[in-house]
Amino acid sequence: MKVTVEITRRPEIADPQGTTIQRALHDLGHNEVMSVRVDRVIHLEVEGEDPNRVQARVEEMCRQVLANPVLEDFTVAVSE
Amino acid sequence: MRIAVVVFPGTNCEMDVAHAITSLGGDAELIWHRENDLSDFDGVVLPGGFAHGDYLRTGAIARFSPVMGEVERMAGDGKPVLGICNGFQILCEAGLLPGALIANRDLAFICRFVDLEVTDTDTVLTRSAELGQRIRIPLNSYEGNWVDPSNTGRVAMRYVDDPNGSQQGAAAVANAGGNVVGVMPHPERGIDELLGSGDGRALLEGFLDSLVPA
Numbered sequence: 145m146k147v148t149v150e151i152t153r154r155p156e157i158a159d160p161q162g163t164t165i166q167r168a169l170h171d172l173g174h175n176e177v178m179s180v181r182v183d184r185v186i187h188l189e190v191e192g193e194d195p196n197r198v199q200a201r202v203e204e205m206c207r208q209v210l211a212n213p214v215l216e217d218f219t220v221a222v223s224e
Numbered sequence: 225m226r227i228a229v230v231v232f233p234g235t236n237c238e239m240d241v242a243h244a245i246t247s248l249g250g251d252a253e254l255i256w257h258r259e260n261d262l263s264d265f266d267g268v269v270l271p272g273g274f275a276h277g278d279y280l281r282t283g284a285i286a287r288f289s290p291v292m293g294e295v296e297r298m299a300g301d302g303k304p305v306l307g308i309c310n311g312f313q314i315l316c317e318a319g320l321l322p323g324a325l326i327a328n329r330d331l332a333f334i335c336r337f338v339d340l341e342v343t344d345t346d347t348v349l350t351r352s353a354e355l356g357q358r359i360r361i362p363l364n365s366y367e368g369n370w371v372d373p374s375n376t377g378r379v380a381m382r383y384v385d386d387p388n389g390s391q392q393g394a395a396a397v398a399n400a401g402g403n404v405v406g407v408m409p410h411p412e413r414g415i416d417e418l419l420g421s422g423d424g425r426a427l428l429e430g431f432l433d434s435l436v437p438a
């Protein structure tokens with residue numbers, strides 16, 4: 145099964161890269177950009193038949209290693 | 225009194241650390257990260273570098289290396305554990321120190337001498353220093369910006385002019401017991417005036433003095 149993990153930095157944690165990109169967009173005249181955050185997407189292929197079980201397993205992987213609970217939240221989306 | 229200096233794939237400061245410890249009269253031994261028995265060691269240092277290529281996040285893969293089980297045990301036993309630069313990042317990922325290190329505020333890799341002020345002398349790194357003492361050693365990092373949403377870290381040293389955005393200007397952070405310390409600048413590169421500063425000696429001498437037999 146194909147699994148997409150999106151790891152996002154918590155809103156209260158600064159994202160210097162996002163801030164720099166936002167500044168560049170404003171310099172180019174895109175002043176309507178209110179906020180930029182740069183996050184991480186990880187694509188996995190996982191053996192399994194049961195989407196719920198695959199979902200639970202990948203969420204466990206996120207808590208263990210893929211995301212840092214101090215800084216980040218995650219979402220897991222399973223597709224066939 | 226033996227100190228394990230852990231080498232991960234991508235570690236690059238192990239020789240500097242071993243040289244510094246040896247030149248201060250300590251007994252340092254390089255230990256590969258696959259090692260899973262440090263029972264003969266009285267303290268451990270995680271040196272700087274780019275363990276496992278800094279992939280995923282700095283320290284995220286290294287914290288699962290086999291040796292880390294022993295580092296956690298030693299930390300729990302109250303033995304001195306020091307992480308320098310990348311080693312600091314690994315200790316945070318492992319949960320042995322609070323918080324995490326993110327990219328510097330200005331997205332610049334900072335490589336220069338920085339001035340620090342000792343703010344807590346009840347740690348294995350700062351025990352030989354005096355409160356308020358100024359320490360000048362080199363900083364060499366991109367992810368040196370310490371954040372601690374839990375607000376539980378003890379700041380052992382702070383930057384006089386915070387170059388990277390660290391919370392409370394922290395340059396060195398200790399656990400509650402003071403036996404686990406992470407420091408972002410490099411004490412081992414400041415042990416000889418010939419190289420610009422000898423201020424790191426006081427820190428590493430304190431670390432050596434904190435060792436008690438295994």
